[in-house]
Amino acid sequence: MKFSRQFLVVLLVAIPTIAFTLNQKAHAAPPNLVLLLSDDMGWSDYGFMGHPDVQTPNLDRLAKQSAVFPRGYVPTGLCRPSLMTLLTGHYASTHGVTGNDPSPKYADKDSDLYQQRRAQLISYLDRFETLPEALAKQGYISHQSGKLWEGSYQNAGFTNGMTKGFPNPGGRHGDAGLKIGREGINEINTFLDDAVQQEKPFYLWYAPFMPHTPHTPPQRLLDKYRDGRPLTVAKYYAMCEWFDETCGQIMESLEERGLAENTMIVYLTDNGWIQNPDGRGYAPRSKQTPYEYGVRTPIFYWMPGKIKPGVRTDLVTSLDIYPTMLAAAGGEVSDQLPGLDLMDELSTGDKIDRDTVYGEGFAHDIADIEKPEASLLYRWVIEGPWKLLLTYDGEVNRYQSTHPRTEKGPQLFNLIDDPHEKTNLAKDHPDVVARLAKKLEQWYPVTERKTITTP
Template structure:
């Protein structure tokens, strides 16, 4: 006898339909891995002949990796502000690391730190008018953890649900404080947080911005001994060892995710905050043309998006991608497109990627002059368009216009501005239009 009932079939069909809908809307975990003060060439997969980064190389090869990536500023605080808001420094109002103010106290002393904190408050107040990624994700049910480098006082001030950085100026809270232990002293706070999120059955975001390879260059002795025979000086050996130390922590994190069966539903994003060229004679010192400079060694970085089974691995050496795209792409992946106005594109949208013509960066002074007038701190503006890179210096910098054929001349050896006046004119106008639109 046939006992088939149409209503049973209908219920079964609806179960499958609902399961499919859940699978499509299940939100991925998100982890930002942010290297601190590392040159764009200082990875194995980017061709460095000595620095070994096998874990980051593996991540790059398993990711959608853009080798022509750039940050919006060659300095950590404004760069990180972009990564958490999807806006340019002149829009976040965080254009430098510290406010400019007169003080009789020794710079970075506890007394100076307290004065800085008071002067910084106006910048923080303006910054906090812009929604942050953890705030937006929090409304969608995410838990979020801040670790490592952070300038905007505590993790709470940035909208994280959990964190390490307290931001108390009285006890050294300037750019990460307690959070700077992550990586250098192990990864346990991240693992504990992930276990908490798993227990609460909530998707999570982790901001992993270790003080690596950032100075002080104090690598484990085993790594230092490895590089001393290979490097021309001890200072360079220490920096190279720091780069591998970062790599080891990335490997630990990736292994943990796989061990906990979280790798397939976790989006990993890798970027550096700004560049670095190690001074060969002075440990912990960088060379001109890198950090705090609009040269590629100040702003270029590989940018990776890793999500097994969802994002096809590809080494993209053609398309221009900016750190301002990372928040936009993050929200798109989480199904939160358009949650707040942002400047970047979703780099997983091939049409948007193909139609992009230019990206921009901006270089301000280390100390911020006026929260309501970012132009008072401005030093350089940059546009990269196809094969061209134009750097416009502010008049007080006393520099001529710089134009480079950046693909043929990646180390910016030959300024071809005089030979290409039409290109300079066209890109200058585009840069001026962008600046006028974003600095309002």
């Protein structure tokens, strides 16, 4: 076949334009979004965070290519409120789900009243546009696996998922969704295949019941950690590596389908953990508490070519994930969200315009589902190196040992010098206490609870 010289000239001129247009179209394609959320994992228990024993090679590999924030926080150190924050982008005192369950002190767990209160808590999700719902407006499909407390995956706005939710059997916090990771990731792979077939961007919520108890790791992993350690600690360490293995499986699935190149991955844990060597679950000052091993988590954002890698000193919070993911998807971020859209800073490496983060702690059992402050135990604020923790007289029903509140006065810690919060400096720095207490009051004015103070 012969072509005229004029046709060839036109073709040669057009090829760069066509290529540029296709490249721009590919570049403009909204990114896939993946949330990797571990369950009950200490902030230091990773290779990339310097743990001398726990091995997390897959997360380490992602972290090397990510913007890593070692000083990340969740505003509430308890499972359900923390996950509700990720769905709504709001503090627990705003979204209203402050604890895991209505208090059985005021209604027997088998009573109709108790079930009505459970249903009312789930209905609080209806007051917000969840992240999956906001992403759906941008053409996204979404998949839920792992933990979910707020009813079925459809109730939370996911287009696909595993959890049937309350009032189905086992619907308290995940039912069938809790199998993910521990029993493979087949449901995720099916969803990824559907996304490819539909040519749709997607949001993947991977919140497995790992390393959460029961600590039942594969024997091959447990054997790696048995040398000289209490069995309970070895099991927890092995669970951390097992979770890491499943993250590697998800990465393989993305890469095999050609999806990784245009995917943003965000990692964090829902709340902290210190494994108690005596076998009785978690140690004090970890899960359910406002101390660092309750609320601190490394947070990283991965998207090679779009997000500048490096370890960052900025303060970040799980509240930022909703607006950042929504902005990455091309959605409009509401100014009512307390978190920050970090996309510009993630791409440039510039410092985040923030010097303070806030948090709050409530009892596991919700004393009054319409009055969050009835269960308020703590408020805290971090400014630079300083952390101020104030204690309140909210009601605790079960889990008394988790909230001893033995130190009645303000607690002030220098987290840079004392990351394990061993020394209360409140008496040495009354000016810092006063300044940070004022910040707390301006952020969230407590009107119904009394601060516990030293007599």
